Amino acid sequence: IDIIQPSLRPVQAVLPIMKLLWLKGLEIKSLKYSFWLAASSLLYANANVNIATVSPIYIILFLYLIFFLLVERKNIGSTIKFALISLFFLITINFWWLFPTILSTFNVLGGIKTSASSISFLTSSDLVEAFRFLGFWAWKASYEGMPHFLYSQNYDKLPLVFLTYIIPVFSLIIFFRKRKKETVFLGILVILGLFLIKGILPPFGK
Numbered sequence: 001i002d003i004i005q006p007s008l009r010p011v012q013a014v015l016p017i018m019k020l021l022w023l024k025g026l027e028i029k030s031l032k033y034s035f036w037l038a039a040s041s042l043l044y045a046n047a048n049v050n051i052a053t054v055s056p057i058y059i060i061l062f063l064y065l066i067f068f069l070l071v072e073r074k075n076i077g078s079t080i081k082f083a084l085i086s087l088f089f090l091i092t093i094n095f096w097w098l099f100p101t102i103l104s105t106f107n108v109l110g111g112i113k114t115s116a117s118s119i120s121f122l123t124s125s126d127l128v129e130a131f132r133f134l135g136f137w138a139w140k141a142s143y144e145g146m147p148h149f150l151y152s153q154n155y156d157k158l159p160l161v162f163l164t165y166i167i168p169v170f171s172l173i174i175f176f177r178k179r180k181k182e183t184v185f186l187g188i189l190v191i192l193g194l195f196l197i198k199g200i201l202p203p204f205g206k
Helices: 010-028 031-049 051-072 076-093 095-117 127-131 152-156 160-175 181-198
Strands: none
Touching: 010 031, 010 051, 010 076, 031 051, 031 076, 031 095, 051 076, 051 181, 076 095, 127 181, 152 160, 160 181
């Protein structure tokens, strides 16, 4: 999430809610979860100015659907039906911004490509930094000798360097004590996410 745009922070807040509704919905196959899943997407409607920012929500939900189908291997028809109904509700409730956004995106696509190519997002954070959620491309960058974030260097000193590592470690220890299919999926997601954040940097990069 872009730390200099507070309007995008609702994505972080709403993702756990949507994940819970998705889990319950796939288990119970109740349409009320489809509706509330779509309705909860309105809570981060202002973040839809940047599709790339909200896309992780839908990618995570889709990946869990695939994971659920592979693990359960039963009631596949009703699971797919629930997923399609949820998609219909999502599109319907968000159609007021989705349709004009798609049209405007085609008009500015060339400018987006030019702007994106001027910044390398694939080397913004290494694996060690990504583990403590530091992956913003401009975090340690500067302009004409002036850092974008004057306080960024403090995160490499005590006590912040200790706290930023101990919190994720402590959370993962508690999290993986419960061995359920949901925790297996989230564990895979954590590992995949870390390697996506680090981009082309080592390990397993250039």
